[in-house]
Amino acid sequence: MFDIKPFPTFSWSFSRYKTLASCARKYGYDYYFAHNGWLHHDVEPFHQYVYRLKKLQSMPLLFGQIVHHLIEQTLNEYMQTGTTATQAELVQRARGQLNTAYIDSTRYMEQWRYKPNRFHMMQEIYYDGQLDAALVQTYRERLPIVVTHFLQSETFQYITAKRGSLRIGEPEQFRSMKIDDIQVFVVMDFHYYDELAEQWVIIDWKTGGESDDDRQQLALYAYYIQQKYRVPLEKIAVYNEYLLTGKRKKYQFTATDMDNMLYTFRHSVLEMKKFQADILVNEPVDVEDFPQTVEEWHCRSCNFKELCRR
Template sequence: MRRPPLTNDFSWSKSRHEKFSECLRSYYFYYYRSWGGWEADAPKDVRELYVLKKLANRYSWAGSVVHECLKDVLLDWRAGRAVDPAVVEAKARKVMQDDFRFSRGKGYWTQKYRKQFTGLVEHEYADAVPDEAWKQNWETVRSALAWFFSSRWPQLAHSLKPEQWLEVDAGFDFAHFTLDGLKVFAIPDFAFVDADGTPVVVDWKTGRSRDGYDEQVLGYALYVSQRYRFPVEKVRAALVYLNEGKEQDVSVDLGAMESFRRHFETSVSRMRSLLKDPVTNTPLEASAFPPSEDLSPCMRCVFRRPCGREAAVLERQAAAQQAPSPQQVA
């Protein structure tokens, strides 16, 4: 039985909102022009955009490796299997070594590798990344895992009864809910019911705190509320900064949820204003999605070549390398 053809349906997520807010051209490439790039007969430019959109930068790569490790660890604990932290660390290191070699060879243009990783933008554009920076990338992963295993979370996970486990990073196919008739993607890293019956959603972070994270976990709270039929104000949410060794509770009260709804409605309205046909999610012409006037987002953008900004980025990078360091100035 043949599956129905894929359709590019409109949906909302925190990451989509951020891309829309940062650069409209990048947003257009990512969500519209690259659509269908996986097909064997896709136009060359569409295929290029599709491959590029799958690339990560070294920071998000480190974060994704940590998330994959913690997902496997939690699922093992849920199933009653023992976990050796040293084995987890060694596996993460081997995965990153293999990832690095594959990406450096740009194999992503001709072959599939693994679902969670395609390649790195630093290799695609031959960015000048010193060896010490790559070593620090591994150290980010190692220290995040080390802190997790020494924290309160292993004991908490082991204390949960089977019925207290809700989800562990369930993925896009499962973790979404409906808000105002629109599909919203929200994938909590860990969701459970604590000893007093309170549902808890957790988001692991390898970076530092920044604006927007609260909205992300509020979306998780709405998702858990809908899927498991909890009053949303009863849900507790936490951001856990693995490399800083700290936890931050996020208020899930009616005021916070109303703020989230206003943020969501404004974001959706702005996105839909650039659609020729909202029913079919057909965008306006590319000219309605101009590139960012600020070059800063281009420095880490996967689309700098098709956007025509590659030369400008190289000039900016060269200037940054020639600029005196603070120590030299002092």
């Protein structure tokens, strides 16, 4: 039976680190006050409310999730059958999923309120009542572009050419390791071992632009592979595939990169522990003790802005 705990287990991930860096109040909502909000009984309505807001999906987030899922399906199908759907078929699949999210958001709001993990709710529709026409047009135009760039990417072309010599890791799986006795979660888009080149390859698909955080996020992935398989860093190649532009960027990490990543991890953990009222059970301080960001541009795209306004 699933063990219901009053407080979440403390862990670390790159997304958790980024959330705290952007806004401590959002961090509190995401990682503490939404806890147990999926339950229908024996839970305060406040936690259910926060959990519902956490499940909102903005158009950029939803688009990225759908494209990543589409890539995962395409790679699995190719490895199992040796065949690939056409660009038009993949675009149609993605449009179907976007349409489903729109229908859920406009017709099934009450069902979403009761089961927010079963139905989609688009953030823009929840807050504004509709999707901006320009936003819809932007992502309608982006979809065939990112699908085409995926099919034409060096990564996909190499996989289809070297299928028999690659050991493919399960994509998009939650993996974890211990650093300083803290559970660290790592979710890699795609990785494989190339027997001909005798190296591990990590791929991160991006549906948006480049970010200053990309290097440290990928350094964490390289550290995971290094620790799990006991291989030197020079045997690990890491790539960003930017699907909007078709650009590919390679990273070759050094021991200095690992030291920098571990420094970021340890400094972040210290910041996170400031918000624990009881470190043994990971009980948080009061919600008011999670300060709101002073950079209000973060608030415009935040799922929890309704709570902060109140």
